[in-house]
Structure formats: structure tokens, C-alpha cells
Amino acid sequence: MQAMPGPSTSVRVLVIVPAWNEQDSVGATVREIRETNPDVDILVVDDGSGDDTVERAAAAGAEVCRLPFNLGVGGAMRTGYRYALRHGYDVAVQIDADGQHDPRYLPTLIAGLDDADIVIGARFARTGDPYVVRGPRRWAMVLLARVLSRLSRTRLTDVTSGFRASDKRAIAVFASHYPAEYLGDTVESLVIAVRTGCRVTQVPVDMRSRSAGQPSSSPVRSAVYLLRAVVALGLALVRRWEESFDEGTTRASITTPEPSVPG
Amino acid sequence: MSAVNILGIAGSLITLIALFEMLRRHRLREKYALIWFVIAVGVFVVALFPVLLQRATTLLGLQVPANLLFFIASLVLLILTLQHSYELGRVEERTRTLAEEVALLRLELERATRDADHQPPDPTRG
Numbered sequence: 001m002q003a004m005p006g007p008s009t010s011v012r013v014l015v016i017v018p019a020w021n022e023q024d025s026v027g028a029t030v031r032e033i034r035e036t037n038p039d040v041d042i043l044v045v046d047d048g049s050g051d052d053t054v055e056r057a058a059a060a061g062a063e064v065c066r067l068p069f070n071l072g073v074g075g076a077m078r079t080g081y082r083y084a085l086r087h088g089y090d091v092a093v094q095i096d097a098d099g100q101h102d103p104r105y106l107p108t109l110i111a112g113l114d115d116a117d118i119v120i121g122a123r124f125a126r127t128g129d130p131y132v133v134r135g136p137r138r139w140a141m142v143l144l145a146r147v148l149s150r151l152s153r154t155r156l157t158d159v160t161s162g163f164r165a166s167d168k169r170a171i172a173v174f175a176s177h178y179p180a181e182y183l184g185d186t187v188e189s190l191v192i193a194v195r196t197g198c199r200v201t202q203v204p205v206d207m208r209s210r211s212a213g214q215p216s217s218s219p220v221r222s223a224v225y226l227l228r229a230v231v232a233l234g235l236a237l238v239r240r241w242e243e244s245f246d247e248g249t250t251r252a253s254i255t256t257p258e259p260s261v262p263g
Numbered sequence: 264m265s266a267v268n269i270l271g272i273a274g275s276l277i278t279l280i281a282l283f284e285m286l287r288r289h290r291l292r293e294k295y296a297l298i299w300f301v302i303a304v305g306v307f308v309v310a311l312f313p314v315l316l317q318r319a320t321t322l323l324g325l326q327v328p329a330n331l332l333f334f335i336a337s338l339v340l341l342i343l344t345l346q347h348s349y350e351l352g353r354v355e356e357r358t359r360t361l362a363e364e365v366a367l368l369r370l371e372l373e374r375a376t377r378d379a380d381h382q383p384p385d386p387t388r389g
Contacts, residue, residue: 045366063370065369066366066369069362071359075363082363180359
């Protein structure tokens with residue numbers, strides 16, 4: 001779809017919806033985004049689903065990009081950022097297909113890009129929040145938030161939130177580097193962004209409970225989560241990206257211009 | 264010639280023949296064949312001249328030659344496995360990039376087809 005000469009002032013926004021076996025919620029998510037934000041383009045990146053995710057997303061009016069097999073959120077998101085870069089979008093926003101992220105906060109996130117390159121929609125801690133976590137999982141989140149706050153020189157409280165908006169600069173960074181590893185898609189990608197010079201900030205948002213599935217709270221799993229968080233963070237801090245591209249990526253493949261349309 | 268020497272010589276010769284055959288049938292790439300070739304030749308030389316191993320053992324201050332042999336063997340296998348993990352990681356990362364590109368190209372293709380279907384026939388074209 002070419003840039004519609006719409007009434008909205010020049011800022012072209014792409015909403016990237018990574019979806020893996022989300023047939024029950026993807027349609028509603030896409031429709032809600034369209035209703036609340038009629039000017040944005042929506043790209044659902046199907047991460048090798050075996051169900052009707054693709055059909056329902058397309059029926060709801062989204063562009064659907066189909067990965068041939070499951071790559072994880074990181075793979076789906078890098079695909080989305082590459083699409084955004086090649087089609088010259090000014091802003092890319094990640095919204096999960098499970099309905100957890102409320103698209104009514106989208107303008108708030110985009111407004112935050114005036115003073116930052118990445119805006120995180122951070123879960124607003126309040127009583128009755130279904131997402132109150134304790135134990136090792138809580139320590140992991142606090143540790144990640146502290147380290148990333150120091151790194152980005154702003155106060156960040158919810159760095160594992162996938163609800164985030166990126167401007168052109170961050171899109172270019174994420175199109176060349178976006179980790180596929182678990183936790184890499186949120187934590188490491190933020191470290192990459194900060195270390196390549198992007199400014200990060202957060203705005204408080206309300207999260208909704210997922211339509212299906214809850215984060216596991218068994219002690220063993222929480223401990224494993226803490227361990228993986230520490231490993232992901234540690235690796236992110238010592239790795240180098242500035243000059244290199246991810247394996248299989250070249251400068252040309254990142255900056256391929258928009259295909260010209262004949263006629 | 265002791266049984267150990269014969270085993271060593273036979274083992275290295277079988278390895279060399281297998282390597283040659285795999286290369287001939289395009290089942291092995293040269294970059295992997297080289298390291299195995301070096302290892303097989305090393306085993307062959309040591310099996311042929313066990314005195315080399317004994318000398319190296321005394322030189323390093325070890326008591327039993329077999330210990331040195333096992334140490335070197337485990338080290339070589341460790342390094343080789345590590346290298347394979349590295350190669351595997353690279354291949355996975357490339358596969359990921361290809362999968363993403365395929366997905367994006369497929370989308371562009373579907374869109375082009377869709378646009379072509381929805382556009383009225385161009386009168387200037389035959």
C-alpha cells in the first residue's frame with residue numbers, strides 16, 4: 001500500500017503485530033486498532049502459525065506477512081522493522097496480538113517520540129493489577145529495569161514490555177539488529193538501541209489481561225527466568241553491534257528502496 | 264609392531280579413505296575435511312613412530328604416554344565441537360534472515376498480484 005495522501009499530517013505509522021497461533025484474538029486486535037486509529041497501517045507478522053491466524057488477520061483488514069516457520073517474537077519484529085524501513089514509515093509500534101496492549105494508548109506513545117527515539121508503554125503498577133509478580137521473577141524485572149534505567153539515563157520500570165513505539169532512527173537500528181533469543185527481543189534490543197545512540201523513555205499505560213494464557217509463576221520457572229534475564233542482560237552489555245550487521249544481512253538488504261510502482 | 268600401533272594405523276587409514284570418498288561424492292566441504300585430514304595424518308604418524316609420543320611425554324614431564332594422547336584427543340574434539348556450534352549458529356542466523364526476506368517478498372508479490380487484479384485493464388497495452 002502506498003502512502004495514502006490522507007488528512008493526517010505526514011507522519012506515517014505502522015503497527016507491527018507479531019502473532020503466533022493467535023486465531024482467537026488477532027482479528028479483534030486488528031479491528032480494535034483500526035477503530036481507534038484509522039490512519040495507521042497494520043502489518044501482522046505471522047510467526048509460522050498452524051491455525052487460522054493469517055486468514056483472520058487478513059479478514060480483519062491487516063496486511064499479513066507470513067514467516068515460513070516459527071522464529072520467535074524477535075524474528076517477527078525484525079521482519080516488521082525491515083518492512084517499515086523499506087516503506088519509509090516514520091513510526092513503528094509493536095502491539096501484541098493477544099489483546100494485552102490497548103491501542104487507545106497509541107497516540108500517547110507516538111507523542112512521546114517528540115523527545116525520544118523509543119517510547120515504552122510501561123505497565124502501570126496499581127492494586128488489583130493481574131500482573132503483580134513476586135519472587136525471582138520480580139527480582140529479575142527490578143534488576144533489568146535498574147540496569148537499563150542507568151544505561152539510558154531515564155527512569156524505566158517495565159523494560160520487558162513489548163508495547164513500544166520507535167522512530168525512524170530506532171527502526172533503522174532494529175532492522176539490522178534485532179535479537180531472536182528469548183528476552184533478547186525486549187531487553188537486549190533496548191540495550192542495542194541505547195548503545196547505538198537512541199534515546200529511550202516510557203509512558204505509563206494500563207495493560208489488559210491476555211485473552212488466553214497467564215505468565216507462569218512456579219518458583220522453578222521464575223528462577224530460570226531470573227537466570228535467563230541475567231544472561232541476556234550480561235551478553236547484551238558486552239556485545240558489539242555498532243559496525244556489524246546480523247548474520248546474513250548487508251547494508252544493501254537493509255536500505256533497499258521502496259519498489260517503484262509502474263504506471 | 265604392537266596391536267596398538269596396528270589399530271592406530273588402520274583407524275587413520277580408514278578415516279583418510281572415508282574422507283576421500285566423501286569429498287569425491289560432494290558429501291563434505293573442504294574446509295571441514297582439512298582439519299580431519301590433519302588429525303588422521305597425525306594419528307598415522309604417532310601410530311607409526313610411537314617414540315614421538317614417548318618423547319613428548321617426557322618433555323612435558325608426564326608419566327604415562329596414554330594420558331597425553333587422551334588429553335590431546337579430548338581437546339581436539341572439544342575445539343571441533345565448539346567450531347561446529349559456531350557454524351550452526353551462523354547457519355541458523357542466516358536461515359532466519361532468509362525466512363524474513365521470503366516473508367517480505369511473498370507479501371510484496373501478493374500485493375502486486377492483488378493490485379494488478381483490481382486495476383482496470385490498461386488500454387495502451389495489448
